[in-house]
Amino acid sequence: MGKKIRVGIVGCGGISKGAHMGAYEKLKKRVEVVALCDIIVERAEEARDKRFPSAAVYKDYKDLINDANVDYVDICTPNYLHSIIAVDALNAGKHVLCEKPDAVSVSEALRMQAAANESGKKLMVIRNNRFFGTSAEAKKAIENGDFGQIYAGRCGWIRRRGIPGKGGWFTTKAQSGGGPLIDLGVHMLDLAIWLMGNPTPVSVSGNTFCKFADCDVMDSPEAKFGDKNENGTFDVEDLGMGLIRFDNGAVLQLECSWASNIKEEHRFVELRGEKAGLSWINGKAEIYYEENNKQIDKKVKAKPTPDAHKENISHFLDVLEGADPIFVPQQGVDMIKILCAMYESAKTGKEVQL
Template sequence: MSKIRVGIIGCGSIAKHRHMPEYANNEHTEITAVCDIVEDRAQEFAEKYEAKAYTNYEELLQNADVDAVSVCTPNYLHAPVSIAALQAGKHVLCEKPMATSREDALAMIEAAKQSNKKLMIAHNQRFVPSHQKARQLIENGEAGKIYSFRTAFGHGGPEGWSADGTDSWFFKKEQAFIGAMGDLGVHKTDLLRYILGEEFVEVGAFVETSAKQNTDVDDTAVCVLKTESGIIGTLAASWSYVSKEDNSTIIYGENAILRLEDDPVHSLVVQYKNGEVVKYELGGIQTNESGGQTNTQVIDQFITAIIEDQEPLVTGEEGLKSLQVVLSALESNETKRIMSM
């Protein structure tokens, strides 16, 4: 069969380190177009992948040689670019958070329905082996009733990772809309929904800017969450963890405690009530540090959904549910009240 021709919109770090290499390594795809408002950046990747360079995404979307696009722009452009792409008849893989409001997310979902094209949100934590194994253990009752959890995602901030360093759009509210809570927190709201197999119904949050100078977005957030069956726990998202990245989740059940990405060697450690401990070496989690996992599986899953004409594993509806927890957390912080979802 002919290859799926892909356009990359936004050539910053996430495109450079994740999307482009993963498309290049997928035998069913070829990168035919790249777009960035910084012309040199677009040109550089166009040369590397033998693709056509654009500085205007609307022009890229008019290219009939593009079947699908990755939207790797600043957050505020996720919805408009994704909707335009869907309306132009392209399948869309959109980075997280999928949008900056519920209305925009719903408009994206509607555009996918109208165009009959795939819309997938790049929530890669679902595909981490330890997270998949934990979901399986919880689903089959291995841990018994789940009581509580704590999860964190934090590192030193996007300046060490973003293509523009300290000038990055991540620090500009009109482009990012939200800081660490949108960059990292939404990964964890999605992960917990996936692992626990339940929706969150209430959230209380403190969302602060305490570590970064000259920015109007949050860099440290802590939320207390409650699921429909009454599982309660905390979620921390931060750009103020100055030495090592923390991407751990601990789940406390009646028969066992599950420690995910908490031990440097064993990506999942299960500590049973009877004293037995089972350690799994399942391969690492993708990190922003060198030597992290290179394939997030997001691209492969997106391409499989297109080829086999099936629902993507992280649909727009799923992306919206994970976004809604973050939106409600922001509202909780502003109103100083517990929000229902």
């Protein structure tokens, strides 16, 4: 085995501690955490003291990206910092793995893509839902032609009550880019569009609502992210719905909520093909089709995926070692175009052409 790849993590909060650091511990034969950074420097120090004793600790991310020991930077900060840190890191000659969403505006997503092209360094944004075994098996079946043309779909992530970090950066538009559409939508839109074969979006319409800003009930185990601030801002939606049209004629509905009066939280992708349909719910998938005039419901069998983040990070390490990437920055640009257009459509009441 060759030399270990060396990573510096920027942001030592919820997802960093809850998913990335654990993945690096599991992947320690291939990758070493050599640097940690957080503006609340005690968080980086705690991670060093408890998990990565030889890592350097920084308060300013610029010091981390200029650390000669770092091969790639893993960005786990609030959304508005993704593009700023990614572009700086790429320009400093580092590869970049970045948490979702790619960026909070189209111009920023384009800047990230350009910096990756110009530096020749790898840029990958986390797409953990692609790494469920069922997602990979469904993708194989679609590529095998089992579904025929996929012409329509629905996807989303809807919570009954689960607003993350109320009053903090998650609910502050300038720092998050928006509410559940950008926070959760990015996950399920990505899975749906990837399974559909990455058609190019051509128009978007949508609407957003905010009805639960004063509600403190929480039933979602998935929403315990971000620091709260009782006197903070809440200027984002708690429900968003929209429709995307693609260049191949297909359409996709999107629905995301942090809070809405539904039975229970679930995330889903449902695709309709000429020959078969797919339902993917919370990582479990089924295929529906007809055979000899009989309706068949077939479970998608796959090996369990206890840690999709680990699989995503492991794939990024493969890419650094020369493998073809599952994700390319253009998919991030298209994603942010869709989400920003949905917010624009919600404001104007009109469909937005991309």
